[in-house]
Structure formats: C-alpha cells, structure tokens
Amino acid sequence: MTNKHSTSQNSARGHALRRVLACTVTANPALSLLIVLAIAGSIAFTLIPPLVLKGIVDQLAAGQGVLLGTALLYFAMLALSGLFDACKDGAITVFGQKITHGLRSRMCEKIARLPAVYFSTHENGVVVSRFVNDVDTVEALFADGIIGMFTDVCTVVSIIVMIWTMSPGLGLLMLAVTPLLFWLTRFIQKRMLATQSANRVAIGRVNNHVPETIRNIRMITSFHRQRYLEKRYDDYIQDSYRCNDRSNFYDSVYSPLIIFTSAVVVAAMFLFAALGGDIQTFFGMSVGTAVAVVAYVGKVFSPLESI
Numbered sequence: 001m002t003n004k005h006s007t008s009q010n011s012a013r014g015h016a017l018r019r020v021l022a023c024t025v026t027a028n029p030a031l032s033l034l035i036v037l038a039i040a041g042s043i044a045f046t047l048i049p050p051l052v053l054k055g056i057v058d059q060l061a062a063g064q065g066v067l068l069g070t071a072l073l074y075f076a077m078l079a080l081s082g083l084f085d086a087c088k089d090g091a092i093t094v095f096g097q098k099i100t101h102g103l104r105s106r107m108c109e110k111i112a113r114l115p116a117v118y119f120s121t122h123e124n125g126v127v128v129s130r131f132v133n134d135v136d137t138v139e140a141l142f143a144d145g146i147i148g149m150f151t152d153v154c155t156v157v158s159i160i161v162m163i164w165t166m167s168p169g170l171g172l173l174m175l176a177v178t179p180l181l182f183w184l185t186r187f188i189q190k191r192m193l194a195t196q197s198a199n200r201v202a203i204g205r206v207n208n209h210v211p212e213t214i215r216n217i218r219m220i221t222s223f224h225r226q227r228y229l230e231k232r233y234d235d236y237i238q239d240s241y242r243c244n245d246r247s248n249f250y251d252s253v254y255s256p257l258i259i260f261t262s263a264v265v266v267a268a269m270f271l272f273a274a275l276g277g278d279i280q281t282f283f284g285m286s287v288g289t290a291v292a293v294v295a296y297v298g299k300v301f302s303p304l305e306s307i
Helices: 002-027 029-061 068-113 116-121 124-166 168-215 217-222 226-274 277-283 287-306
Strands: none
Touching: 002 029, 002 068, 029 068, 029 124, 029 287, 068 124, 124 168, 124 287, 168 217, 168 226, 168 287, 217 226, 226 287
16 A cells, blocks of 8 residues: 555656646747757757868878868857857756746645645655755756756767768677666666665755754753754764765766776777778778767767766
8 A cells, every 4th residue: 555655646746747847848938949959959060070070181181281161160060069059058957947946836836735734744854855955856857867868869879870871890889889888877877866865865854953953952951862962963964975975986986987988999999990801891991080980989978978
C-alpha cells in the first residue's frame, strides 16, 4: 500500500509539473519559438566553421593563397555561432525563471488548500526547502538539463554524421567509443543523483533545526539539552557535507576521463591514418580534413563533459 501511495504521489507531481511546463510554453509562444530557432542556429553554426577551416587549410597545404573573403567568412561563422549560443542561453535562462515562477505560484495555491494536520506532521524547514531549494533544482533541470541535453544530443549526432562522411574509419571509432561513454555517464549520473537527493534531505533538516530550536529554547535550557541539540545540528551539517563531497568527487573524476578519452580518440585517428595499406585508405584524410575532424571530435566530447 505504501509503494502504491508513493507511486500515485510521484505520478501526481509529474502531472502537475508537466501542466506548469505546458502553461509556460503556451503563455510565452514567442519565447518558445526563439528557443527553438536559437537551438537550430546553434547546431547549424557549430558544424559550419570546421568545414570552412578545412577549405582554408587545404588551400594552404596546396601552396595556394587564402582569399580575404574566405578568412572573413570563417570569422563570421564563429561570430554567428557565438551569437546563437548566447541567444540560446539567454532565452533558456528566461524560460527557466518563468518555470520557477509558475511552480512557486502553484505551490502557494496548493499550500493554502492543505489541511492543518499537514503542518503538524511536516517540519517547517522541509516545507521552506521545497519552495527554495527544490524549485531551484527543478528549474536547473529544465534550463540546464533537459533543454541543454536535447541540444547536446542533436549536436553530437550531427557531428558524428559529419565525421562519418569525412572519415569512415573515425566514424566507426566514434561509434565504438560511444557505448562506453554512455555507460560511464549513466554510472556517474545515478550516483550523483543519489547524493543530490540525500543532500536535499539533509538541507531540509538543517533548515528546520534552527527555528525548532529557537521555538523550544526554554524547554531545552530547562532540561540542559544544549549539547544534544548542538550535536544533532552538527550531524545534519556533516551529512550535507558528505553528500556534497561525494558529488564533487564524481564531478571531478568524470571531466578528466572525458578529456582523456577525447585525446585517445584523436591519437588513434592519426596513428591509423599514418599506417600504410588499406588502413590508411580507411582512415586517410587530407590535412584540412584532419583539422576539421579534430575540431569536431572536441565538439563531440565537450557536451558529454558538461552533462
């Protein structure tokens, strides 16, 4: 019965969250359209600059001069890429704030309808923590998590297709590495989720401990329980610290592993390209293609590093 009740509560919360998201989208159609266009432009202009750079490097390798228009085109593509990225980040930030406003408004409406027994069975600090910390976490989930991850997935898929057309060998190598990276990412994500959830509970206890102590200060003083309350507060702080420490450990380990894997893939690419015979044909590429592929490989691993 407890599991069924918990499942129904989670389903109701998810439904309410989807309602807030849908209302935010329908209430801000221009902002939603701007986010879609900014994401599409960001993905497109992530692919174009390495292609222009490939043509420039091939011209230099052939002993030809680089036209001023080609150089200006490369810098223009970089500027447009940065412009679309800035526009995307700004629009997503504004959209996330509107989700935060919608969530807190719905929570205020709901808390006014709750029976009095709810406030006697739930700690005040936990309720405050839901309004402050948990809503901020949900806003970060949508702004930096779901939307950002969707953009990163589209970017990674587009880049892998471009790499495959330039060098089938490297495309095959990227496809071989992808399952390993997926497993590593999920492994780190699950453990960081557990530590973040435990940290939310610890923060709720910390927020509740101080007002509860102040409200019962006369009784605490009369029974000489100051040391006991100090120890409990210290335990809550330590629990939060341990959760943050584990989360920071996973975060610090994941990024170097992704960077190391990126370096290994690039090194393997050039090693196979330098070999003779059929392997060189399979991995072979021009100087410009090699430069473009290296740029693309970096753009594939950067979204994974930020996950």
